Amino acid sequence: MASQILPLELIDRCIGSRLWVIMKNEREFVGTLLGFDDYVNIVLEDVIEYENTAQGQKKTKLAHTLLNGSNIAIASFRL
Amino acid sequence: MTDARAEPPTEVSPPPPPPPVQLTGSPTDFLKGVVGKRVKVRLVSGVDYQGVLSCLDGFMNIALEQTEEHVNGVVTNKYGDAFIRGNNVLYISALEAL
Amino acid sequence: MDVSGTGIQEPFDLIRLSLSERVFVKLRGDRELSGILHAYDGHMNLIMSDVEETIMIVDTESAMAGQGVVNVAKRKMEMLFVRGDSVILVSPPSRT
Numbered sequence: 001m002a003s004q005i006l007p008l009e010l011i012d013r014c015i016g017s018r019l020w021v022i023m024k025n026e027r028e029f030v031g032t033l034l035g036f037d038d039y040v041n042i043v044l045e046d047v048i049e050y051e052n053t054a055q056g057q058k059k060t061k062l063a064h065t066l067l068n069g070s071n072i073a074i075a076s077f078r079l
Numbered sequence: 080m081t082d083a084r085a086e087p088p089t090e091v092s093p094p095p096p097p098p099p100v101q102l103t104g105s106p107t108d109f110l111k112g113v114v115g116k117r118v119k120v121r122l123v124s125g126v127d128y129q130g131v132l133s134c135l136d137g138f139m140n141i142a143l144e145q146t147e148e149h150v151n152g153v154v155t156n157k158y159g160d161a162f163i164r165g166n167n168v169l170y171i172s173a174l175e176a177l
Numbered sequence: 178m179d180v181s182g183t184g185i186q187e188p189f190d191l192i193r194l195s196l197s198e199r200v201f202v203k204l205r206g207d208r209e210l211s212g213i214l215h216a217y218d219g220h221m222n223l224i225m226s227d228v229e230e231t232i233m234i235v236d237t238e239s240a241m242a243g244q245g246v247v248n249v250a251k252r253k254m255e256m257l258f259v260r261g262d263s264v265i266l267v268s269p270p271s272r273t
Contacts, residue, residue, distance in 0.1 A: 015104070023169070025123065034104030041106040041139075047172070051125075062119075065172035066109050068139055068165075071123055122265065133185050140188040140221075146268075158201070159271035162191045164221050164264045167205075 011036060014077040019044065021067060022074040026052045029067060033077075040069040110135060112177040118143075119174055122167045126150055129174065130161065139165030192217050195269035200225075202259065203266040207233040212257065214267075221261030228254045 011019075011033070019033040021042060031044030047062040113132055120128045120141060130146035141163040148156035185191055195214050202210040202223065212228030234248035 027169075029170075035106065035108065037106045043104055043106055043109045062170075062172040063174070064109065064113070064177055065170050066106055066113075067170045068168045070166065071169055124265075128266075133191075134187055136187050136189070142185055142188040142191045158266075158268040160191055160269050162188050162267040162269075164261070164266070166262065167265050 008036070008038070008040070010079070011040075011075060011077070013079055017077065020076040021072055022076070023067075023071045024073045025071070029065075031062075031065065034064075037069075040072055040075075042067045042069065042072065042075070109177075110171075113171065113173050116177065117174040119172045120163060121169045121172070122163075123169045124167070128161060128163060130158075132171075133160075135171075136165070139168045139171075141165065141168065141171070189217075189219075191269060192221075192267055195267070198270050200270070201266075201268040202264060203268075204259070205263045205265060207235070208263075209233075210257070210259070212254075218261070221264045221267075223257075223259040223261070223264070223267075225257045225259065226255060228257050230254065 014033050015035060017033060018030060019042070021029040021031075021044070023029070028050040029044060029047055030050075031047035034043040034045055036042045043064070043066050044062075045064050047065045049060040049062060051058040051060070114134060116132060117129065118132045120130075120143065122128075127149040128143055128146050129149060130143035133142040133144050135141045143161045143163065144159070146158040146161040147154050148158070184194070192214070196216075198214060199211060200214045202212075202225070204210065209231040210225060210228050211231075212225035214223060214225055216224040230252050232250040234250060236247035
């Protein structure tokens with residue numbers, strides 16, 4: 001057994017709370033976690049997207065959003 | 080019939096789950112709910128496609144109708160239909176309530 | 178789920194219905210193709226004929242100055258195999 005608790009079980013405990021997702025490419029999302037699957041595709045609501053551009057940081061508000069797991073690097077949360 | 084596996088005693092079997100009144104929020108449920116709705120599809124490159132989601136598959140390949148391509152907030156193209164290969168997709172965001 | 182009565186149940190149906198038609202294809206690396214679609218597979222590998230390729234070449238200096246595309250190169254090819262992993266978008270001819 002690799003560990004007593006699986007990484008995805010921890011994320012599962014975050015459902016309903018705010019999650020900070022850092023993508024592989026200078027892009028971040030903060031939103032309320034609604035759900036996810038085994039590929040770590042993530043569904044968020046009340047989302048803010050942060051983009052780092054040459055003009056500085058750009059914020060975009062999004063409603064219900066599905067993030068493609070293949071671009072996700074890190075998810076940060078509080079338990 | 081004596082095979083217990085075929086027909087487990089009723090007192091042991093868990094109660095049937097209540098019918099899902101509301102979708103649970105998993106990616107699959109999100110995708111079921113968002114078909115037919117207006118969505119924004121953002122690619123990894125930063126290009127956006129806004130349109131009505133006709134359908135999608137497990138690779139996140141997407142078919143859109145009445146599609147507008149947005150680059151830096153400017154409409155750069157319009158397509159009646161568009162197939163988007165799933166590996167390019169960063170996110171799918173609903174533009175209307177599910 | 179057939180939303181608009183067009184017979185599309187999955188994304189690949191859109192491609193299937195475009196066989197033998199002229200399609201527009203957007204590829205990675207700022208390339209665009211317009212040609213007749215002859216074959217495709219699950220990877221989105223494509224065979225196209227009578228293709229016109231458009232390559233956008235952005236001049237980095239003028240891009241810094243906030244200008245748009247500087248150079249557009251075009252060429253024609255009789256028959257093409259397109260590897261699926263570079264495909265971003267396929268748009269069939271309008272069905273309306």
